[in-house]
Amino acid sequence: MYVEKKEALKRWFLCNKQRVSITTDIWVSQTTGASYMVITVHYIDALWRLKKLIIGFKHITSHKGQTIATVLLDCLVEWGIRKVFCITVDNATANSSALRKFHTAFELVSDQSLVLDGEFFHMRCSAHIINLIVRDVMAEIDQTVAAIRNDISYVxxxxxxxxxxxxxxxxxxxxxxxxxxxxxTRWNSTYLMLSTALKFKVAFDKMEAEDRLYNDYFSELENGSKRVGPPQHKDWDAVEKLCRFLLIFYNSTLVVSASTSLNAHKCYGEIVTIAANLMELITNYDPELSSKATEMFKKFDKYWDGLKNMNKMLMVATVFDPTKKLELAKMCFEELYGLDTVEYKEVYESLISVLRSLFKE
Incomplete structure (x- = not known):
């Protein structure tokens, strides 16, 4: 049955010259250490329904760019896919190398294999970028997080x-x-744990002051060392500040990671929302908050290769939302750069240029 369905779908791709978008991710087995690449296609069928299919779960011998590019290309050829719009990958250096090599090879497959000669086909994964930034900031107070985790584990x-x-x-x-x-391993669950614990801070303080068994628990050894905790005043302060940052990213993650609804047209707005919130915290009177916001904003900008230089297809998707068109994009540009500034005009004109190029093609 699988072979029959595969052949039917392959014929459909070939006959309709269907253009697809691709998402890939690499998974490493915890038991064997073997690496596998999952390849998923996204396309719109004849009835204008968005479809998502896993077309490959391929073993890869290394995480090098050439290996990834070869496996990806072979999989698309195997399925008769000759036209690609975008490929979304995480921010690993090997993926950037892989897509450069894939770009060169895939252009030989057919005419118009890539849109606009593949200038915008490399899409960075929004959820992965958020994950990288959050993990960096959480690693700085890992002992504080461990103390609160132990608090909750005890109760x-x-x-x-x-x-x-x-x-x-x-x-x-x-x-x-x-x-x-x-x-x-899931920072969003850690955020929910910490934000909930903050609501019970007074109760945890009472436990430390009044409950002998609670204090005995934190005097015990764990892996040869004293168990981390209980959290002190400075720990609660650190978590309260951390949660102000995590809330920004948590809300946006709910949008960009939604799997049961369309969200491509929402991504750019969420990216700008994160940037605007960080810019606001940069001006905060608390020097520690301001410093941390500055650091996070620099990383956020870096991971997107500069907010002005990010893949224009994210902006195009926003424009293609019939309820927003260009208005939301212009509001986002104003939020980031101010109205009628040089940066505003540069980004706006660049977007219009891409839209015109897409129309001509």
Missing amino acids: RSHTNRLRSFELKVDSGKITRGSLPLDVK
């Missing part, structure tokens, strides 16, 4: 401990679900 570990904690909370009944424990 959740036994019914008696939960009941003791509940007596110190003014807001009413507490369940294990009231204190979520994070998945360490």
Whole structure:
């Protein structure tokens, strides 16, 4: 059945000369260490329905650019795909190298294999960029995060401990679900854990002041060292500031990572929202907040290869939203550069130029 469906879809790609967009990601097995590349195609069918299909889960022998490019090209040829719009990858250096090599090879496959000669076919993954920045800032206070994680682990570990904690909370009944424990590899779950813990800061302080078993727990050894915690005043302050940053990225991640709705036309607006929020925090009276916001904004700008130089197809997708057209793009430019500034005019004229080029092609 799989072979029949594959052949039918391959014929459809070839006969319709269907242009697709691609997303790829590399997964490393925790048990064997082997690396695999998943290749997903996104396209619009004859009934104007957006389709998403995994067409390859390929073993790769290395993470080098040439290897990735070869595996990707072979997979597209295998499926009869001759036209590509964009390929979205994470920010690994090897991926940039891979797409340069892929660009050269794929242009030989057919005429008009890439739009506008592939000038904009390399798309950076918004969610991955957010993930990189957040992980950098969270790594700086990993001990503070560990202290609060241990706080919550203690309370959740036994019914008696939960009941003791509940007596110190003014807001009413507490369940294990009231204190979520994070998945360490998922920063968004860590944000939810920290933001929830902040609401119970007073109760945790009471635990330290009144509960002997709680203090004994933090005196125990864990992996040969004293267990991290309990969190002190400086830890809560650090987490409160961290959550101000994480909220910015968390809200945007919910939009750009949505898997059940279209979101390409929303990405540029979310990118600008993040940048604008960071720019506002740069002017904050708190020097620590201002310094951290400046550092994060520089990284954010760097990962996008400069906000002015980012892939124009993100802006084009915004314009193609019939409810927004050029208005949202102009509002975003004004937010970033100010109205009628040199930068505003440069980016706007660049966008108009790309739209005209797309129309001609």
